[in-house]
Amino acid sequence: MRMSDIIDKKKYDTELSFEEIQYVIHGYVNGTIPDYQVSAWLMTVYFNGMSEEEAFYLTKAMIESGDQLDLSAISKAKVDKHSTGGVGDKVSLIIAPIIACFDLAMAKMSGRGLGLTGGTIDKLESIPNINVEQPVDTFIDTVKSVGFALIGQTGNLVPADKKLYALRDVTGTVDSIPLIASSIVSKKIAAGNDIILLDVKFGQGAFMKDAESAKELAASMIGIGGRFNKKFAALITDMNQPLGSMVGNAFEVYESIEILKGRGDSHLRQICVDTVAYLLRLSEQFAELDEAIEQINKVIDDGSAYNKFAEYVQAFGGNLDVFEDENWVFSCTSKLEIKALCDGYIHQIDAETIGRAAMIAGAGREKKEDSIDHHAGIQFIKQYGDEVQEGDVVGYLYTNKSIASELIADLQQAVHIKPSAPADHKHIYSYME
Numbered sequence: 001m002r003m004s005d006i007i008d009k010k011k012y013d014t015e016l017s018f019e020e021i022q023y024v025i026h027g028y029v030n031g032t033i034p035d036y037q038v039s040a041w042l043m044t045v046y047f048n049g050m051s052e053e054e055a056f057y058l059t060k061a062m063i064e065s066g067d068q069l070d071l072s073a074i075s076k077a078k079v080d081k082h083s084t085g086g087v088g089d090k091v092s093l094i095i096a097p098i099i100a101c102f103d104l105a106m107a108k109m110s111g112r113g114l115g116l117t118g119g120t121i122d123k124l125e126s127i128p129n130i131n132v133e134q135p136v137d138t139f140i141d142t143v144k145s146v147g148f149a150l151i152g153q154t155g156n157l158v159p160a161d162k163k164l165y166a167l168r169d170v171t172g173t174v175d176s177i178p179l180i181a182s183s184i185v186s187k188k189i190a191a192g193n194d195i196i197l198l199d200v201k202f203g204q205g206a207f208m209k210d211a212e213s214a215k216e217l218a219a220s221m222i223g224i225g226g227r228f229n230k231k232f233a234a235l236i237t238d239m240n241q242p243l244g245s246m247v248g249n250a251f252e253v254y255e256s257i258e259i260l261k262g263r264g265d266s267h268l269r270q271i272c273v274d275t276v277a278y279l280l281r282l283s284e285q286f287a288e289l290d291e292a293i294e295q296i297n298k299v300i301d302d303g304s305a306y307n308k309f310a311e312y313v314q315a316f317g318g319n320l321d322v323f324e325d326e327n328w329v330f331s332c333t334s335k336l337e338i339k340a341l342c343d344g345y346i347h348q349i350d351a352e353t354i355g356r357a358a359m360i361a362g363a364g365r366e367k368k369e370d371s372i373d374h375h376a377g378i379q380f381i382k383q384y385g386d387e388v389q390e391g392d393v394v395g396y397l398y399t400n401k402s403i404a405s406e407l408i409a410d411l412q413q414a415v416h417i418k419p420s421a422p423a424d425h426k427h428i429y430s431y432m433e
């Protein structure tokens, strides 16, 4: 087989066989096929797409490039929720302990953030003394005893994805549905869970800019996942606004604790409750969403879900007490006001601008090597639908850096205000199985 023939074949939109796709992936991982040929091949895929068969073959070859996690020691059904990445997305932190209150287990590996969207591991590492880089045995034991565990990537899972993603990132080939679908599904399958709910986001803060392309991506992932005999489903969700009222690492843990303690942003609570309800129905714990919602609200309100979170944090050495102290949470040297530019109602808080500003303030990484300031971030005290007068403070930017006044001007522009009240905001746009 020759790589140049495979590039040519795909260039003329001819379907590739498993052996051909496996040849590309194995050759790239072991270094026998150079970057420039794989870049050309990625571009042919970008323009010509892939059939469902080819996307499945690509996923299979990617999985075979590394190890697969064996979670069979966990007897309960193992569920995962995967978000395609959002601004202020702390949903995993909130739903994992809720799920652990039911007859399910959540063994979740998460990543670090890059660019506009934060990573669950960075958020967790704002908890003093926590160690989320755990060996597989400890991970599995914690899931068995607590009901869930979130850890950083471990083992050599899907090395092909790490190498391919880095190449896609610099060759303009990230936003291709078959490449995204095979990248995500390969990691989900290799991580060993049985039931996976995908949260496919669309909007300004997301890879997919509209609901229709998010649906197309979701359908592709559900189709590929099904071929591995795993249960995949997807929520299509709106990422035009940040999730909840806080963006930043310690801030998002703080906001998650508020929800788990039955306080905080009711809209964020609703998103988390609905997400778990879909997962509980998908995993056949409840036949109807309403029944699931009732039980989920119960485990939040009686403190069981928070206790699970505290148990998990303690198992990995973390100290949650500091989150009771607002002076510790909001400890940055600068607190800059974000003001309403006119009278009216908030119609949108542009997630992309908020994500970028939080990153510049220190909450995220522009490059992989950048370090993170766990206490930097943005807090909104006004939300979608709230009425404001010109000059009202709608939020604050917290930072330990010196920030250019243009950044505050951008943040103020990102709060879209119109004269009349907007319609109710719908976060979950649709559900697909």
Ligand code: URA
Pocket (backbone or CB within 6 Å): 084, 165, 174, 179, 180, 181, 183, 184
């Ligand atoms: N997230 C992934 O894991 N892979 C992609 O290709 C895009 C988003």
